[in-house]
Amino acid sequence: MSTQIENLKSYDPFAEADDDSGQTKQTQEYIHIRIQQRNGRKTLTTVQGIPSKFDHKKILKAIKKEFACNGTIISDSEMGEVIQLQGDQRSKIREFLTDSEGGLGLDEKTIKVHGF
Amino acid sequence: MSAEEPTKRTSRKSVAFTEEQIVVDADGSVTMVASNNDETTAMSHTPRTPPLSEALGAFTDAPAAADAAPVDAPLTEDAGDGLDLSLLKKKKKKVKTEAAAEDGDEAAPAGGDEGVDLTMKKKKKKKVVKEDEFAKKLEALKLEGKDDEEAAAAAAADSDVQEGDMEKGTGIWQHDETKTINYDLLTERFFALLSQKNPDHASSGTRSYKIPPPQCLREGNKKTIFANLPEICKRMKRADEHVTAYLFAELGTNGSVDGSRRLVIKGRFQQKQIENVLRTYIIEYVTCKTCRSPNTELSKGENRLYFITCNSCGSRRSVQAIKTGFSAQVGKRRKNKV
Numbered sequence: 001m002s003t004q005i006e007n008l009k010s011y012d013p014f015a016e017a018d019d020d021s022g023q024t025k026q027t028q029e030y031i032h033i034r035i036q037q038r039n040g041r042k043t044l045t046t047v048q049g050i051p052s053k054f055d056h057k058k059i060l061k062a063i064k065k066e067f068a069c070n071g072t073i074i075s076d077s078e079m080g081e082v083i084q085l086q087g088d089q090r091s092k093i094r095e096f097l098t099d100s101e102g103g104l105g106l107d108e109k110t111i112k113v114h115g116f
Numbered sequence: 117m118s119a120e121e122p123t124k125r126t127s128r129k130s131v132a133f134t135e136e137q138i139v140v141d142a143d144g145s146v147t148m149v150a151s152n153n154d155e156t157t158a159m160s161h162t163p164r165t166p167p168l169s170e171a172l173g174a175f176t177d178a179p180a181a182a183d184a185a186p187v188d189a190p191l192t193e194d195a196g197d198g199l200d201l202s203l204l205k206k207k208k209k210k211v212k213t214e215a216a217a218e219d220g221d222e223a224a225p226a227g228g229d230e231g232v233d234l235t236m237k238k239k240k241k242k243k244v245v246k247e248d249e250f251a252k253k254l255e256a257l258k259l260e261g262k263d264d265e266e267a268a269a270a271a272a273a274d275s276d277v278q279e280g281d282m283e284k285g286t287g288i289w290q291h292d293e294t295k296t297i298n299y300d301l302l303t304e305r306f307f308a309l310l311s312q313k314n315p316d317h318a319s320s321g322t323r324s325y326k327i328p329p330p331q332c333l334r335e336g337n338k339k340t341i342f343a344n345l346p347e348i349c350k351r352m353k354r355a356d357e358h359v360t361a362y363l364f365a366e367l368g369t370n371g372s373v374d375g376s377r378r379l380v381i382k383g384r385f386q387q388k389q390i391e392n393v394l395r396t397y398i399i400e401y402v403t404c405k406t407c408r409s410p411n412t413e414l415s416k417g418e419n420r421l422y423f424i425t426c427n428s429c430g431s432r433r434s435v436q437a438i439k440t441g442f443s444a445q446v447g448k449r450r451k452n453k454v
Contacts (some may be wrong), residue, residue: 030443036368037383039446048442079442114366114441116389 029105031097031106033090035115045090047083050097054104056081066102090115167329282308325403325410327351330394332387335380339371342379342390354414358438359397365440366393406431 025103029049038062050056056073060083071085085093090113096103097111199439280287282305288297289305324349328351331343343364360379367389371381404412404426417423417434424430 034368034443036444044444044446046442046444074442074444076442081443082444084444100144112259114368116367116385116392 029110030112031110033093033111033113033115035088035090042086043088045085045088045093047085047093047097048079050081050083050104051106052080056083059083059104063089063093063096066096325398327394327398330387330390332385332390334384338382338384340379340381340383340385340390341374345379346377346392352398352410354401355413357416358401359394361438362388362397362401363393365438366396366441401435404431405433406428 029051031050032046032048034046034047034048035087036046038044050059060071060073063083063085067085067087067089069086071083071086074082074084094111094113097106098108099105219348280289280293282289286296287293288301327348328344329343329380330348333343335341345359346356349359353358356373356377360371360373363379363381367381367383367385369382371379374380399408401414401424402410402412404410404424407426407429409426409428411427413425413427414435415423415425420437422435422437423432424435
């Protein structure tokens with residue numbers, strides 16, 4: 001009961017408006033998962049737009065261990081920090097991003113998987 | 117429901133259906149005239165024939181209907197007939213027979229079927245729908261099935277079994293036949309005729325948007341040629357450049373267009389893969405989100421935004437511009453600078 005009241009108190013119309021605009025901006029910023037062909041059968045997976053509240057380095061470390069692949073973080077001037085992984089990891093990384101327990105627990109709608 | 121009502125209260129039934137029937141009739145005459153001139157002759161007989169035969173006349177050859185109409189007119193009068201034209205109602209009531217009630221039962225559903233069909237026709241008429249293979253297949257299937265059915269019916273040769281040639285109008289399909297036709301048979305006939313006369317409509321329920329499959333050839337070892345891109349773009353009513361840009365953005369490559377307007381994509385891609393990308397393109401940039409119709413137009417509206425305008429429902433929505441995201445540097449050489 002007391003928690004409910006606290007929640008109500010925290011409702012400040014102006015703060016909310018500010019917060020809301022930030023939110024919409026964030027929902028528009030999709031996380032893009034792309035695939036690129038390299039020579040032969042080899043491919044690269046790039047993950048672009050992971051929110052900055054997450055530690056990219058730690059994510060990469062976890063991913064590398066889980067997917068058994070190598071990867072780097074590339075800081076692009078336009079796209080920000082991009083995680084680049086070896087091989088086609090699109091479905092795996094999507095699961096990782098949406099998984100609320102072992103992963104980041106992001107909303108499915110914010111993720112866009114590109115490629116064939 | 118409509119079949120049950122008449123048995124209980126005949127008088128009420130005629131009142132309930134009068135308006136509806138007329139509406140259908142009006143619809144029918146409008147569409148019939150447009151589709152086939154001969155059918156106007158059939159329509160002229162409709163006041164004297166029950167709606168069932170009217171439906172038949174509309175679909176089967178008009179002359180046959182015209183021939184049959186005078187014969188069956190005196191035999192079949194019923195409440196269902198009265199619904200057809202309110203003016204002739206009095207005449208009909210005089211010669212009411214027992215068969216009338218029975219006939220009325222079957223006439224009502226038939227009329228309903230017709231009504232559904234006509235409204236469909238009216239809607240679809242404006243669109244110029246290309247005949248697709250699926251419709252043909254469906255028709256073939258239907259015809260086959262019907263033949264089988266007829267053979268089976270003939271083999272049984274029983275009074276119970278409803279037989280007769282639908283096309284020729286014999287047996288159960290005769291105009292002066294007063295026996296109730298099974299619902300199965302009626303629906304079968306409805307769909308058979310529909311697929312026969314209007315193949316476009318027959319497939320409307322499960323009408324799928326068809327584009328020719330992309331033709332992929334391999335050029336050398338590292339390039340893929342997408343041969344029928346212009347054809348597909350034409351089908352989707354989109355600019356080649358737009359589709360090309362989308363393909364490149366999604367596949368994470370680049371490429372060029374060769375002399376015969378074929379698209380050369382860097383990298384090895386299979387037909388299936390290109391197909392998938394095209395599918396997403398269609399979902400995002402072609403189909404209308406409101407009515408799912410692919411009959412849309414992409415235009416550059418104000419503010420440099422792209423808009424999709426639906427031609428069938430008129431809705432308009434903005435779509436995102438195609439953006440190429442981050443592309444990792446592949447290969448040894450960097451592109452021009454850091």
